[in-house]
Amino acid sequence: MGVFNEKKIIMEKRILKYSLLAGAVYFILVATAHQIGIKVPVLFVYFNVPSQYYQDQIISFMAFGWAVFLFSAFLNPANKELVRAVLIAGFGAIFGLSIINLKTDFKILSSEINVSYFWAETIGLLFYVLWLAYFYSRINKDKRWKIL
Numbered sequence: 518m519g520v521f522n523e524k525k526i527i528m529e530k531r532i533l534k535y536s537l538l539a540g541a542v543y544f545i546l547v548a549t550a551h552q553i554g555i556k557v558p559v560l561f562v563y564f565n566v567p568s569q570y571y572q573d574q575i576i577s578f579m580a581f582g583w584a585v586f587l588f589s590a591f592l593n594p595a596n597k598e599l600v601r602a603v604l605i606a607g608f609g610a611i612f613g614l615s616i617i618n619l620k621t622d623f624k625i626l627s628s629e630i631n632v633s634y635f636w637a638e639t640i641g642l643l644f645y646v647l648w649l650a651y652f653y654s655r656i657n658k659d660k661r662w663k664i665l
Contacts, residue, residue, distance in 0.1 A: 518572050524580070524593070525621075526656070529555070529655045530594065530656055530657055531654060532652050533600075533649065533652035533653060534591055534594045536645075536648060536649055536652065537587050537588075537589040537590045537591040537594060537600075537603070537649070538587075538588070539568060539589055539638050540583075540587040540603075540645065541584045541587035541588035542584075542587075543584075543586045544580045544581070544583040544584035545580075545581070546560055546588060547561075547575075547576075547577075547580040547584075548576075548577045548578070548580035548581040548584060550579060551573040551576045552573070552574070552576035552631075553572070555572055557635065558638075559638060559641075561658040562614065562635060562638045562639070563617075563635060564634070565630055565631075565634070566623060566626055566627075566630060567626060567627075581637050583606075586602075586661075587603060587604070590603050597657070600653050601653070602648075603649065604646060604649060604653060607642070607645070607646035607649070608646060610642065611639060611642055611643050611646060614639040614658075615639060615641070617635075618635050618636055618639060620633055628648070633651050
């Protein structure tokens, strides 16, 4: 393997690692926004849907759990099982959001709710998880990184 390939592999490992950190930071921001009740698009997927205090609190501590999960993977991206679990959970979240987007009649809550915003955020999460999956798979093709 040449120097160019080694540098490429090192870069791909860094991209995966810092992408996991970016996800952790994002979910800390989501948790904070829900904790204090500031409905900011992107930090609240369903930002223009009425919600109860207890719902926001549940989402806050669940988002905090995601942040911890992603931060743990950032600290140890060579842990194959942990990164794989992040990917599986991410695809599960996308599936769940898609079901909500498809099956919920948001017009009952308000005629002004535009579901395309929710789809945009769901697709954004999909791109993030696909990004992680791409670099995870690239790194796993390198036989010399045996701990993955």
